[in-house]
Amino acid sequence: MSDTQDPPTEESPADQSESIDGEYDPAEIEPKWQDHWVAEDTYAYDGDADTRFTIDTPPPTVSGNLHMGHLYQFTLQDFVARYHRMADDTVYFPFGYDDNGIASERLTERELDIRHQDFERREFQEKCREVCTRYEDEFTEDVQSLAISVDWDNTYKTIAPEVQRVSQLSFLDLYEQGREYRQRAPTIWCPDCETAISQVEQEDEDKHTKFNDIAFELVEDGDGPVEDETFTISTTRPELLPACVSVFVHPDDDENQHLVGGTARVPLFGQEVPIIADERVDMETGSGLVMCCTFGDQNDIEWYQAHDLDLRLAIDESATMTEVAGDYEGMSTTQARAAIIEDLDVEGYLLESRDHEHTVQVHERCGVEVEYLVTEQWYIKLLDKKDEYLQAGRDMEWFPEKMYSRYQHWIEGLEWDWCISRQRDSGIPIPVWYCDECGEPILADPEQLPADPLSDDPPVDGCPECGHDTFTPEEDVFDTWATSSLTPLVNAGWDWTADDDADADEPNSITDGTFEMEMPELYPFDLRPQGHDIISFWLFHTVVKCYEHTDEVPFENVMVNGMVLDENREAMSKSKGNVIPPSEVLENFPVDAARYWAAGTSIGDDFPYKEGDLEAGERLLQKLWNASRLVDQLTPAHDAVGDVDEADLSAVDRWLLAELDATIDSVTAKFEDYAFSKARNELRSFFWNTFCDDYLEIAKQRLSDGSDPSTEYTLLTAHRTFLKLFAPFLPHITEELWDRIYDEEESVHTTDWPVAGGYEADLEAGETAMEVVSALRRYKTENGLPLNADLEHVEVYGHVEGFAAAIAEAMHVETLETFEDAPDITTEVSDIDLDYSIVGPEFGSDVGALDSAIESGDYEIDGDTLVVAGGEFELDAEMFAVEESRTYSGEGEMTETENAVVVVR
Secondary structure, eight states: OOTTSOOOSSOOGGGSOOOSOSOOOHHHHHHHHHHHHHHTTTTOOOTTOSSEEEBOOOOOBSSSOOOHHHHHHHHHHHHHHHHHHHHSSEEEOOEEEBOSSHHHHHHHHHHHTOOGGGSOHHHHHHHHHHHHHHHHHHHHHHHHHTTOOOOTTSEEETTSHHHHHHHHHHHHHHHHTTOEEEEEEEEEEETTTTEEOOGGGEEEEEEEEEEEEEEEEEEEETTEEOSSOEEEEEESOGGGGGGEEEEEEOTTOGGGGGGTTOEEEOTTTOOEEEEEEOTTOOTTSTTSEEEEETTSSHHHHHHHHHHTOOOOOOBOTTSBBOGGGGGGTTOBHHHHHHHHHHHHHHHTOEEEEEEEEEEEEEETTTOOBOEEEEEEEEEEOOGGGHHHHHHHHHTSEEESGGGHHHHHHHHHTOOSOEEOEEOOSSSOBOOEEEETTTOOEEEOOGGGOSOOTTTSOOSOSSOTTTOOOOEEEOOOEEOHHHHHTTHHHHHHTEEEEEOTTSOTTSOOOGGGEEEEESSGGGOSEEEEEEEGGGIIIIIHHHHHHHHHHHSSOSEEEEEEEOOEEOTTSOBOOTTTTOOOOHHHHHTTSOHHHHHHHHTTSOTTOOEEOOTHHHHHHHHHHHHHHHHHHHHHHHOTTGGGOOOOOGGGSOHHHHHHHHHHHHHHHHHHHHHHTTOHHHHHHHHHHIIIIIIIIIIHHHHHHHTTTSOOHHHHHHHHHHHHHHHHHHTTTOHHHHHHHIIIIIOOSSOGGGSOOOOOOOOOOOHHHHHHHHHHHHHHHHHHHHTTOOTTOOEEEEEEESOOTTOHHHHHHHHTEEEEEEESSOOOEEEEEEEEEEOHHHHHHHHGGGHHHHHHHHHTTOEEEETTEEEEGGGTEEEOGGGEEEEEEEEEOSSSEEEEOSSOEEEEO
């Protein structure tokens, strides 16, 4: 039976037991165990354990409710945690909330229908805390309802004082190392959020717009003044005309080379700008002549810096036109664009306006097109260490390996240092004051952190540079990624302590103390699990921060998951209306079935949400429950069953345990490689097909007349092993069965992971014997016989040495004969199937004659060639397929398996 098929229609032995009272009721059992695990601290981290596994879990952004992506991502992490909790002594599996920054602010504004600009900072921050706390409480309940085995005693919030301290210590340390700087420079700016953003917070969006051909007056060319000459500039952003400071020509543009060295007059606005040659001009777009505006894109910034151009700022922080725009001052950029195009047309400067599709950069948080403004911001240096950060990525193990290329491509494409300051209200303050006289930055004393310059005094009475005694506090806050990138250090308890010889009367600097970790055994972490969509956000920035602070990579392995899509393979989005909340799914399916679904896809791959795997998960739960009922019924004294010497095991029992050993080793290896879908499928197949459909029927027959120590021992050993192997995937039902059947105080989730018992058996003979059992069951079903019907005589042709008695006993065979050699079987060609997609083009109108000849039998097969009509047609191997029929000429009815022939007389 394949892994995706429905269970057999005939009643299997696992469906006949009545030993465990009642049916499995996940609605009652799942919440019971969720509460129990939390109350009993089942998943508490033991810092004194000899071995441990540490997971640097992603703190979800507090921006709304749980979605299917969360369910999938958290469950993958939980597979890792549950497996390693059993395989190792303990697991550090914390939970965090990223509740500072733009996402939380926008949630608060949306939830309360307010604007942050309408409140004092403190007041708005309080509103953010209240809204985030409410969502975090709901989030915690949701995560617990998914049976995520988090140690809730190790929970953190990125806005908490202790995390603010770590974030500000990071700032001070990087500043002392010379890795940070403050600069007034072109900045990527979101006009909707009214804050600077970093390169990583941009994403591409295709937009429809107009490509406008505009006539510029040529004032001078390379030889001097000219009259009545124009040239054409093509642009999608005519609202940037007031910010135009130059025109550029490619050095290889022979047609326009005479313009270089001259000047042009900008239409409507009148400023005269130089015409300069530069290789960065795209000769294939528009007219091949480009205007440079401060600033429209990255090229404008590079040209501005390279050619020392004028600065004309026509757009402000809210995407409103400034006084530089003249008559258009106060308009939004959209309004100004329309008005300027209309006026260009009236004045005769607009030559053509045509439809155009192009890609723009938008802020990933709000989807608004970014601008490039000159602002003063704090930066972390990145560009000078790209090679080191690439090597740090190579030092980690990637699962799947292909995800390293995303990390690599991001670093190779970096064009900006990391802008870490934000002009928002809800965030961690940048702990700096500035001297009012000389502008010298005054950094907070590490001992006073967390500090808020808006409410706290600077650590000095006078400026150390000029002695001035008044200061201006920094109003900006950190980018949220500047804090969440420190999660390995936050969890390890990274902190600063002043040296014993530090002057208590003087403010400290970072160099006056040392950094230590409260739990150094956690760092570096064993695993960083996360989605591929934030490799450039969270993973890269974590590598940067932790590498600079500790000189080593923060984790040894990276597990990257894909995204959950809708059934049309589109990303789930509230705006599209295709989001499926987990609560809706869990109203119809058990949590364990949802977890079974989550294990169905290879990590790293995006996949559509379909209910088929959830339904298959439900069927597996029922199968596991019913099989357990039968095991419990067949071994009523299982508490008294002891070990059995391998020499006393029957052949079929030894074979089952040897196959179980192989499954343990294989499933364990797959868990180690984060290959959960392969582990799930292999485990399900072995449990369902081999154990339930084959072995349990044999065990039932062997125990029908009383006790059999070999069979009872094998049943209980296999069943206990299955509960442990399934435990990471199906925590509720395995815990319930473990508690009911074995009545042990210890949770199945804190028992030891199974290890192979070292059983040896003829695996080939056992596998063939199981094929024979399945074939005989199928024979009985097809002939309308009950499974316990007697068969008078059966012949088995195949290697089943040592298993004949088990086959006969299980399938009620009076006489069973075995033979190593195959019986006398006649093989005949029953049909020839042609691939007409190849045959048609090859033989054209002769296809009919070809078909007729084959139908009449006028053909022969010569090796890989089909010779038809006495050689008139010859078909290569890819053009045809041969169907064969096999006929048994002896007495009885023959059926075949992969490795045996079975004859029932």
